[in-house]
Amino acid sequence: MKSRFIYWLVYSGMWLFSALPFRMLYILSDFNYLLMYRVGRYRRKVVRENLKKSFPEKSKEKRLQIERRFYRYLSDYMLEDLKMLHMSPEDLYQRMTYKNTEQYLELTEKYGGIIVMIPHYANYEWLIGMGAIMKPGDVPVQVYKPLKDKYLNELFQRIRSRFGGYNIPKHSTAREIIKLKREGKKMVVGLITDQWPSGNEKYWTTFLGQETAFLNGAERIAKMMNFPVFYCDLTKPGRGYCIAEFKLMTEKPKETSEGEITEMFANYLEQTIRREPAYWLWSHKRWKASKAECERG
Structure with a gap:
């Protein structure tokens, strides 16, 4: 009961914040940036280390510029994500521009579905x-990793389902996709x-000059x-x-x-990041272990 009360309290507060116009949200974001970066120093050590390993060729000052721009982006991203509680589909569509939708739609029709591999970059939410941009009746499927807190998990599902998305928990991906196909x-x-991939779902490659593990689930599906x-x-x-x-x-993936x-x-993701590095989630503990460490268990 207490958790449910807290959920509705948090949801109500977030909903009220999301009702603010973008101009006001960005004033709050500027203040939040100062708190997060200057005062709280949220994961600053992780961000700094990730940037240093990824861009050893850049000067310290250049990496600090990327770091500061990243935290400004992160603060914006948090409030832009929150804004989805109050945005209409029309509002969202005005702010999102989609390119190469003709091929996207053509192959969805031809094969009954497509896979879109998405990075933690810019306004990915x-x-x-x-x-x-899809035909009526076609299903936009969102695969997500359930959160441990069931009420917080419910909150994010509520946000993501507002725009007609079909939410599938990661562990049920194959079963649910087959069901939709049938x-x-x-x-x-x-x-x-x-x-960072959990379990044995790892594909190792060199990424941003480092030995890096990637999820291979999208390829398998x-x-x-x-x-x-x-x-x-x-x-x-x-x-x-x-x-x-x-x-x-x-x-033809097969x-x-x-x-x-x-x-x-x-390879595509590295090109995206090198083009504009500030908009990737550098606060993730992306390089938790080497391949040798993972193999040793």
């Missing part, structure tokens, strides 16, 4: 509005693919369903706006070699 549904399956695979290249032209370009990586799709994703 706003991609939940992609149902607006029901005759055409779908677009969005998977965040650049976080693409091959199982024979769904074409797209990379979602995100660009942030300004506060409160995002461009998503869907780049086809392969139309014809690719083991790890080839995941390798392509890593």
Whole structure:
């Protein structure tokens, strides 16, 4: 009962904040940036170490510039995510620009579904509005990792389902996708693919000059369903706006070699980050262990 009360209290507060216009939210974001970066120093050691290992060729001052811009972005991202509690689909669609949707829709129709591999970059949470560019009846599927707190998990599901998305917990991905397929549904399956992989779901490659493990779940699902695979290249032209370009990586995943799709994703992502490094989530503990350490258990 207490947890439920806290949930509704938090939800009500977040809803009221989300009702503020963007101009007011960004004033709050500027203040939050100072608290998070200057006062609380949220994960500053993690961010600094990640940037140093990823860009050893850059000067310390240049890395500090990226660091400060990252924290400004992170503060904006937190409030832009919150804003989704109050945004209408029309509002969201005005702020998101989608490119290469013709091929996206064509292959969804042809194969009954596609896989979109998504990085933690720019306004990636706003991609939940992609149902607006799909045909009526087609399903935008969002694969997510359930949170330990069931009420907080419920809150984020509420946010993500507001725009017609079909939420699937990570451990049920294959079963739910097969179920939708049997029901005759055409779908677009969005998977965040650049976080530290748990368990044995690891593909190792060199990324940003470092030995890095990637999730291989998206590749396995693409091959199982024979769904074409797209990379979602995100660009942030300004506060409160995002461009998503869907780049086809392969139309026939079953014809690719083991790890080839995941390798392509890593290469595309590195290009995105090097183009504008401040908008990736550097606060993630992305490089938790080396391949040798993981193999030793």
